[in-house]
Amino acid sequence: MSTRTESSEAALALCEQRMADTFGMSSEERDDEHALGPVSLAYLRNSIALIENSGINEKIMQWDGEARTSTAGRKRVLPLTAILPIMLLHIQMGRGVVYLDIANTLHRRFGTKHFELLGIPNKPSDKMDWYHRFWRGLKQILGHIDPYPFPLDGRMKAGDYAARLADFTHGEGKEQHERNLDRIDWLCNQLVLASARTMPKEFLRQYQGNCAIDASLIAVQGRQNPTNLELNRSNPDPFSGRYRRGGKHDGKGAKTDIAGYEVETATTVWNRPSESELFPSVVTAISFHKPGMLVGHGMKLIERHKAAFGLDRFLVMADRAYNNSRIETFHIPARKAGVELVIDYRAKDLGLQGAYADLYLVDGNWHVRSLPQKLIDATKDLVELEKSRSEFERFDYNQKRAALLARLKNRSHYRMTAKGLPDPDGYQRFTYPTESPVPHTSLDGKKSIMIPLLIPEKTVKAKEPGGKSRVLQPLKHLQRFAYMGEEWSSHYGMRNLVEASNSRFKDANQEDLGNTKKRSGRGFSSNYLVTALAISSFNLRSIAAFILKLRDKAVEKPIRARRRKDENKRPLARLVTAQAAAPPG
Numbered sequence: 001m002s003t004r005t006e007s008s009e010a011a012l013a014l015c016e017q018r019m020a021d022t023f024g025m026s027s028e029e030r031d032d033e034h035a036l037g038p039v040s041l042a043y044l045r046n047s048i049a050l051i052e053n054s055g056i057n058e059k060i061m062q063w064d065g066e067a068r069t070s071t072a073g074r075k076r077v078l079p080l081t082a083i084l085p086i087m088l089l090h091i092q093m094g095r096g097v098v099y100l101d102i103a104n105t106l107h108r109r110f111g112t113k114h115f116e117l118l119g120i121p122n123k124p125s126d127k128m129d130w131y132h133r134f135w136r137g138l139k140q141i142l143g144h145i146d147p148y149p150f151p152l153d154g155r156m157k158a159g160d161y162a163a164r165l166a167d168f169t170h171g172e173g174k175e176q177h178e179r180n181l182d183r184i185d186w187l188c189n190q191l192v193l194a195s196a197r198t199m200p201k202e203f204l205r206q207y208q209g210n211c212a213i214d215a216s217l218i219a220v221q222g223r224q225n226p227t228n229l230e231l232n233r234s235n236p237d238p239f240s241g242r243y244r245r246g247g248k249h250d251g252k253g254a255k256t257d258i259a260g261y262e263v264e265t266a267t268t269v270w271n272r273p274s275e276s277e278l279f280p281s282v283v284t285a286i287s288f289h290k291p292g293m294l295v296g297h298g299m300k301l302i303e304r305h306k307a308a309f310g311l312d313r314f315l316v317m318a319d320r321a322y323n324n325s326r327i328e329t330f331h332i333p334a335r336k337a338g339v340e341l342v343i344d345y346r347a348k349d350l351g352l353q354g355a356y357a358d359l360y361l362v363d364g365n366w367h368v369r370s371l372p373q374k375l376i377d378a379t380k381d382l383v384e385l386e387k388s389r390s391e392f393e394r395f396d397y398n399q400k401r402a403a404l405l406a407r408l409k410n411r412s413h414y415r416m417t418a419k420g421l422p423d424p425d426g427y428q429r430f431t432y433p434t435e436s437p438v439p440h441t442s443l444d445g446k447k448s449i450m451i452p453l454l455i456p457e458k459t460v461k462a463k464e465p466g467g468k469s470r471v472l473q474p475l476k477h478l479q480r481f482a483y484m485g486e487e488w489s490s491h492y493g494m495r496n497l498v499e500a501s502n503s504r505f506k507d508a509n510q511e512d513l514g515n516t517k518k519r520s521g522r523g524f525s526s527n528y529l530v531t532a533l534a535i536s537s538f539n540l541r542s543i544a545a546f547i548l549k550l551r552d553k554a555v556e557k558p559i560r561a562r563r564r565k566d567e568n569k570r571p572l573a574r575l576v577t578a579q580a581a582a583p584p585g
Contacts, residue, residue: 061081078136081119083134088533096515097533098520107127145529189304192536207279250293262290263286267283282538288531323341338422350363368436426452504542505538
């Protein structure tokens with residue numbers, strides 16, 4: 001047996017061992033189970049194990065016990081501990097969380113073994129019995145974690161909605177609101193984290209902590225609620241917001257706005273851009289809110305991600321929505337948490353972004369003040385060139401673009417060099433460049449300088465008459481790599497992983513989270529819970545796909561014979577191996 005063949009067999013054996021350790025079955029058995037539909041015992045076992053490992057059911061039973069005033073009453077046929085595994089099972093099989101379909105599963109698709117695994121007595125019942133049992137159980141769970149318990153069976157009047165909202169957030173209901181908000185955040189993040197930790201430990205050991213964060217629409221059925229609180233609600237889910245594309249995604253009242261919520265996700269990205277085969281990309285933390293209500297949620301994602309993996313220092317890739325947050329709610333706590341950002345800028349924020357001592361902050365990096373103005377303005381000029389691209393011939397455009405990129409590269413001679421990582425207070429030491437074309441001597445003659453977390457803001461007057469002045473706060477723009485350089489481009493490009501995951505858990509052939517018809521429940525809590533379960537299902541699927549990808553790359557592939565050509569390099573007819581003629585009878 002050849003070494004190549006032995007290597008392929010070893011890769012197959014390792015893949016199957018990983019599948020068995022992670023999912024309790026081989027890759028072939030998993031495919032078979034998926035084909036069977038929602039009666040899959042293996043998928044049900046996976047769902048039960050994930051919920052148990054998360055510790056959620058113990059908490060649900062604790063909360064239920066604390067809320068009970070009496071032990072009287074009928075014993076539940078469908079225990080509360082069975083509700084979430086059934087929902088996760090349905091999502092894994094691509095059926096969503098449609099209550100009547102779940103009732104159908106309990107009535108027609110489950111067998112004795114399914115009921116045993118879930119602790120459900122197999123009593124003669126019809127479909128509607130199961131429907132009401134499931135709905136009562138889910139309603140009971142949501143009652144313990146719902147921070148916005150609005151009525152969901154009609155369209156609320158403006159006065160009623162405003163009064164209830166005020167009670168939840170500022171009145172007598174504030175304590176319960178805050179408690180339940182903590183509960184649902186914990187529960188949903190435990191689900192997601194438990195699914196991420198399902199991956200083999202060898203993968204987890206290689207992960208160094210980098211992540212990307214982003215937000216995605218979770219649409220709901222029905223019309224958009226008005227932005228004016230003095231108007232009656234238009235949607236049976238009175239708390240749902242309006243989503244628009246662009247900006248902060250906060251709908252302003254246009255007909256094109258979409259009714260719904262936003263989920264924010266933190267997703268693992270590679271340690272370095274080229275290291276895509278060490279571990280799968282999975283979601284590790286989530287947050288849920290009305291569209292555009294971003295304040296504080298990005299930092300919550302970072303805190304949860306950091307705590308989940310016990311991180312000290314790591315990179316976070318984020319889009320402009322986070323970069324434009326208030327420094328008090330994002331940049332300051334993020335830097336103190338050991339985060340270095342990889343970010344993009346609006347056109348108006350390019351170029352000079354701050355000053356300290358004898359230094360300028362230009363496009364996120366510190367430079368000595370001898371940096372020429374034409375290098376400071378290189379990114380602005382590049383943006384202007386892109387805007388006027390249609391005015392140039394291709395050759396002229398490419399030539400101008402190459403010249404501007406060369407300017408960007410020339411900034412490196414004036415760039416300060418980070419000496420170590422930021423300290424716990426966000427301070428960081430930098431050394432002065434020694435080979436800048438224009439010699440620069442520091443103000444105090446020292447070779448390095450400690451730059452504090454916060455630098456007093458500076459107002460810069462507009463260059464053009466009538467233009468707006470700019471308030472410069474360096475911390476708002478500070479980032480790890482040289483903007484638009486090779487390192488920045490390759491690291492910022494990994495932000496595609498969070499965008500891809502946000503797209504993949506809406507895949508119509510899989511979790512289908514973007515399909516409002518596959519979510520029967522209304523309200524903030526129901527949509528948050530189903531979103532967390534769908535993302536957990538996506539994580540399990542991503543881990544399985546990654547294991548199989550490693551197997552397929554390691555397995556020996558047949559070598560294709562090169563096709564012969566004639567003297568004019570035209571392909572000749574393929575040779576067919578002739579079968580030996582049978583001996584005469």
